[in-house]
Amino acid sequence: AQKVTQAQTEISVVEKEDVTLDCVYETRDTTYYLFWYKQPPSGELVFLIRRNSFDEQNEISGRYSWNFQKSTSSFNFTITASQVVDSAVYFCALSGIYNQGGKLIFGQGTELSVKP
Amino acid sequence: EAQVTQNPRYLITVTGKKLTVTCSQNMNHEYMSWYRQDPGLGLRQIYYSMNVEVTDKGDVPEGYKVSRKEKRNFPLILESPSPNQTSLYFCASSFQGSNQPQHFGDGTRLSIL
Numbered sequence: 303a304q305k306v307t308q309a310q311t312e313i314s315v316v317e318k319e320d321v322t323l324d325c326v327y328e329t330r331d332t333t334y335y336l337f338w339y340k341q342p343p344s345g346e347l348v349f350l351i352r353r354n355s356f357d358e359q360n361e362i363s364g365r366y367s368w369n370f371q372k373s374t375s376s377f378n379f380t381i382t383a384s385q386v387v388d389s390a391v392y393f394c395a396l397s398g399i400y401n402q403g404g405k406l407i408f409g410q411g412t413e414l415s416v417k418p
Numbered sequence: 419e420a421q422v423t424q425n426p427r428y429l430i431t432v433t434g435k436k437l438t439v440t441c442s443q444n445m446n447h448e449y450m451s452w453y454r455q456d457p458g459l460g461l462r463q464i465y466y467s468m469n470v471e472v473t474d475k476g477d478v479p480e481g482y483k484v485s486r487k488e489k490r491n492f493p494l495i496l497e498s499p500s501p502n503q504t505s506l507y508f509c510a511s512s513f514q515g516s517n518q519p520q521h522f523g524d525g526t527r528l529s530i531l
Contacts (some may be wrong), residue, residue, distance in 0.1 A: 306460075335517045347508060347522035354517060393460060397516040402474060403466030404449045404516045410460045 304329045306396050308409035315384055316417050323379040323412045325394030331355075333399040336370065336377045337406065341391040353377060384416045420445045424509050424523035431499060432531050439494045439526050441509030447521070448514040450492040454478065455506040455525075464507075467492055468514070499530045 305328040315321045327336065338350040351361060353370050361368045365382045381388055391413045395406040422443045431437055443450065451466040453476075463476030467486040481503055483495040492511075496503060506527050510520040 308460075311458075337519060339522075345506070345527075346524045349519045349521070352517065352519050395461075399516055401516045403451055403463075403468050403476075404512050404514075404518055404520060405451065405463050405466060405476060406453075406461070406510075406520060408453075408460035408462070410458055 304331075304396055304398055304401075304407045306394050306407050306409035308392075308394055308412045310412045311410070312413045312415070314415045314417065317386060318383050319416075320380060320382050321384050321414065321416075323381075323392050323394075323414065325377045325379065325409060327375050327377065327394070327396045329396060329398055331398035331400065335397045335399075337395040337397070338368065338377075338379050339393045339395060341393065341411070343390070347393070350379075381414075384414075386416050386418055389414060389416045420521070422509055422511050422521050422523035424507075424526050426526060427524065428527050430529040430531065433500055434498050437496050437499060437528075439496075439507060439509075439528070441492045441494065441523060442490050443492075443509075443511040443521070444490065445511060445513075445521065446489065447511035448489070449518070449520075450486065450509065450511045451476065451520065452482070452484065452492070452494045453508045453510060455508060461508065464494070496528075499528075501530050504528060504530045 340348045394409045452464040453461040465484040467473045509523040512518040
């Protein structure tokens with residue numbers, strides 16, 4: 303069975319702090335894909351990143367970085383120098399190569415609140 | 419502009435009154451899905467379609483129907499809505515392949531009284 307766990311339900315930080323959102327996944331597939339989505343207060347879901355299971359290189363995009371560790375089945379997301387606009391719910395998601403229709407298995411989400 | 423469009427965005431209705439939430443995408447995507455989002459549960463797939471006239475159940479299909487008569491449209495039908503279907507619903511589309519990022523609509527908030 304596939305499962306994604308985001309153990310942090312809510313995180314609150316002060317602007318300019320660094321924050322890491324944890325994501326742990328379970329799958330028996332050897333080929334799979336991991337995603338992060340952002341859901342701002344307006345409610346839409348915004349795609350942030352995709353990682354495949356064969357690429358363990360960390361990725362950095364501006365203030366955002368992602369750490370993929372297959373050995374611990376984790377795909378953590380770090381925001382450096384957080385800003386108020388980063389306040390949102392963040393979802394980690396998993397898709398296996400055999401997932402019909404590209405089905406995503408979502409974690410429960412982590413609500414990040416960045417205070418000025 | 420590439421987008422997934424859902425209508426309505428908000429709806430309050432009563433138990434048993436049939437309703438349809440429309441979804442349309444303009445990206446020529448093969449895959450389309452419906453998800454529902456509930457607090458503490460993340461998003462769960464209701465139904466999906468891999469192409470025209472090809473639909474199948476996701477993880478929580480009870481009480482819902484879908485159809486895919488055209489590639490761009492994938493309506494979600496609640497024949498007899500019940501209060502436990504009160505939720506935030508998202509339509510998503512993507513190109514074929516489980517590695518493709520899903521593009522989501524803006525969501526439809528349904529309240530069934």
